[in-house]
Amino acid sequence: MTNRLNDPTYLWHDPFNYPWGDGETDIRLRKVRIVKTRKPATCVPPPILNGHPHEIPAGTEARYESALVEGIWSKCYTCLDCMDIWFSPPYEGKGA
């Protein structure tokens, strides 16, 4: 079993690049890292999965992204289970 916390694959792929990637949205100070949640958080699945936000229990590995979007701080968690589904066929890391 690989150590998912140190797997850069989860950082290379950006499931939210597609809706934001229009070149017109002002995104600054964007940071992505893999964390272990200290308290329950809400998972926002990659948009192409059409999944519903669900709870990530405390102590779960998740991709955490934060950025200043159009002057407003945004942050979101995506659990690595959702990321794994997104990497697999038929999605294979593709956007919407």
Ligand SMILES: [Zn+2]
């Ligand atoms: Zn999830």
